[in-house]
Amino acid sequence: MRVQSVHERVVLDDDLLLSGDNAVALPRLPExxxxxxxxxxxxxRGRAQSRRTLAVSANGNGSRVGFGxxxxxxxxxxxxxxxxxxxxxxxxxxxxxVRVRELxxxxxxxxxxIDYREAHYCKLLLDELFGRDAFMNEIIWAYDYGAKxxxxxxxxxxxxxxxxxxxxxxxxxxxxxxxxxxxxxxxVGADKAARxxxxxDVWFHTIVPTTGREKTGYPTxxxxxxxxxLVAASSRPxxxxxxxxxxxxxxxxxxxxxxxxxxxxxxxPAAVEIARARLGGxxxxxxxxxxxxxxxxxxxxxx
Numbered sequence: 250m251r252v253q254s255v256h257e258r259v260v261l262d263d264d265l266l267l268s269g270d271n272a273v274a275l276p277r278l279p280e281x282x283x284x285x286x287x288x289x290x291x292x293x294r295g296r297a298q299s300r301r302t303l304a305v306s307a308n309g310n311g312s313r314v315g316f317g318x319x320x321x322x323x324x325x326x327x328x329x330x331x332x333x334x335x336x337x338x339x340x341x342x343x344x345x346x347v348r349v350r351e352l353x354x355x356x357x358x359x360x361x362x363i364d365y366r367e368a369h370y371c372k373l374l375l376d377e378l379f380g381r382d383a384f385m386n387e388i389i390w391a392y393d394y395g396a397k398x399x400x401x402x403x404x405x406x407x408x409x410x411x412x413x414x415x416x417x418x419x420x421x422x423x424x425x426x427x428x429x430x431x432x433x434x435x436x437v438g439a440d441k442a443a444r445x446x447x448x449x450d451v452w453f454h455t456i457v458p459t460t461g462r463e464k465t466g467y468p469t470x471x472x473x474x475x476x477x478x479l480v481a482a483s484s485r486p487x488x489x490x491x492x493x494x495x496x497x498x499x500x501x502x503x504x505x506x507x508x509x510x511x512x513x514x515x516x517x518p519a520a521v522e523i524a525r526a527r528l529g530g531x532x533x534x535x536x537x538x539x540x541x542x543x544x545x546x547x548x549x550x551x552x
Contacts, residue, residue, distance in 0.1 A: 250501070250528050252521070255514065261489065264501065264511050266528065268521045271493035271514040275348040278491070278512065283352050284420060284484035286491045287500050289362040289471060290342065338367060339374050345493065346378050352491065353414035358385065358421075358483040361410040362471070368408040379412040385419065386411040389451045390475055409479075423447055425481040448478060465523050467497035476503045484509050498524030 255269030259277045267274045349359060359379075363371050376384065388409040397403040413419035428445030431437050457464050457472045464470070476499055484490055486508045492500040495513035497520060504511040505528065515521055 250525075252525050261510075261512070264504070264528075265513065266495070266498070266501070266521060266524055267512065267514045268516070268518070269514070270516050271345060274514045275345060275352065275493060278352055280351045281354050281357075282489050283491045283512075284354055284357050284488035284509075285360070285480060286349050286353060286357065286493070287360045287362065287476065287479060288345075288349065288493055289469075289496065290345075290494050339370060342371065343374060343378070346375065349491075349493070350379060350414065354488075355415050356418055356420040357414045358419050359412045359414075360388075360479050360483070361412070362407060363410070364407050365404055368410070372410055375410060375412050379414075380416070382416040383412045383414070384410075385413050386450050391451065391453050392456050394456050419483070420485060421482055422485075423482065426478050427481070452478070465497040465527060467520060467523050470497045471499050473499055473503050473506075476500055477507070480504060480507055480509060495524055496520050498527050501528045 250264040250266055252266045252268065255267045255271075255274040255277070259265070259267070259274075261279065261282065346361075353359060359375075361371065361375065372384075372387075386409075388411065389406050390409060391406045393405055395405075426447060429448055431442055431446055434442035452475065454472060454474050457470050463473060480490060480500070480503050487510065489510045489512065490500060490504050491512045491514075493514045495501070495515040496517075498513055501511045501513050501524060503509075513524060515524065
């Protein structure tokens with residue numbers, strides 16, 4: 250994987266991590282090159298999102314109390330954050346979505362990840378830009394973690410809106426998706442129960458565990474298991490996938506696992522460094538003045 254600025258010449262001869270504004274990067278990418286585009290934009294929650302990393306150690310005088318009354322002390326190692334406030338959220342999204350549609354292959358699919366606050370507005374915008382007949386699915390990702398208010402139903406799901414470039418012409422390989430257990434295996438027989446079932450449009454999947462190898466510490470990191478289903482179903486081996494809001498680089502990690510190529514874009518230096526370390530990226534050599542700018546080559550787009 251090569252790491253470079255969005256202002257440098259873009260050549261699709263290696264997996265790419267582009268550092269900078271995706272509004273600059275998207276016009277530099279070749280049209281029709283991507284089987285799958287996954288967009289996980291900031292959710293417009295009206296506040297900065299952050300995640301703190303703590304170091305915890307046993308301390309008889311510590312302020313934190315754990316199992317069996319044992320006490321611990323902690324210290325802050327780092328805080329990762331990004332801004333999640335937009336005066337006009339749809340105006341922020343619209344030009345990016347217009348270009349994303351152009352970047353999809355004729356058989357390509359966009360998966361747009363959002364939460365309940367903006368999902369209905371975003372669907373209306375996507376209907377307008379892609380056409381209502383290009384709408385494929387509304388996927389509900391349900392999880393059970395975090396605060397649980399007592400004066401309303403706790404909001405424990407995200408929405409992933411799926412739109413295709415060509416209605417009815419999308420690539421979709423249902424058999425490539427990992428199966429899941431039946432909720433009532435006794436009702437379907439031993440053979441079916443052992444084989445499991447294809448996921449529906451409601452997915453029960455945990456968030457990234459707070460401990461474990463997958464966790465990067467980046468705010469709003471999405472679990473690889475969710476993206477694995479999207480990539481397996483809607484892209485072919487060797488094909489290109491794109492994430493314009495890459496965060497910690499989960500799409501890239503899934504593409505490496507499944508044998509796909511990828512382009513990731515993020516303007517947060519902390520996100521770029523986390524994704525680079527996670528995916529084994531190397532810095533690109535500085536471009537000469539003649540090769541930087543708007544030049545673009547799509548030398549190995551797997552269609």
